[in-house]
Amino acid sequence: MSIKRFEIERVSVTSSMPFEAVVAALKDALGQLDLVEFAKVSKQAGTFTELKEVIDRNPGKTGLMLFLELDHGAVLRKETGLTTPKIVRLVIGNPLVMKEMAKHVPEAGSYAPVTVLIDERDDGVHLSYDRMASLLAPYGNMDAVAVARDLDSKIENLLLLDVCARSEMDQMGNDGG
Secondary structure (H helix, E strand, O other), rough: OOOOOOOOOOEEEEEEEOOHHHHHHHHHHEOOHHHHHHHHHHOOOOOOOHHHHOOOOOOOOOOOOEEEOOOOOHHHHHOOOOOOOOOOEEEOOOHHHHHHHHHHHHHHOOOOEEEEEEEEOEEEEEEEEHHHHHHHHHHHOHHHHHHHHHHHHHHHHHHHHHHHHOEEEEHHHHHOO
């Protein structure tokens, strides 16, 4: 057994927009990947081109797709009976981007697609994710890191420009959070 230690860069954006509006704006910018069809075609496709056609059907404005939405807040609210907290985890990415990273670092499949966590707090709606480049850097493959940096750029543009243009970006490592 081997154990690696990672230093992870977490990016956080805070929006003054209502929680539901932030979630809707984010989902609106993402494409939709039919996971059932994707799984079927992944197994049955005779060529990469056939598989790519399924992926390319609805890439969204960003080239990123929504794989899964988990309402963590619903679980917490069931216990308390309150209307808060509001916490949603979106799993987003693009299988073609993951492929390019995994060609160089197979462990990239552990981190892609990425998680964007959206949670409502007293100071606004926070959107957070861990930079892919920081997750792949310890493996020492600059080709994978270059693809990861491009992915990070797409996600940061999504969070800053497409979702909450009035937000402030805050590297959590710089503020102790």
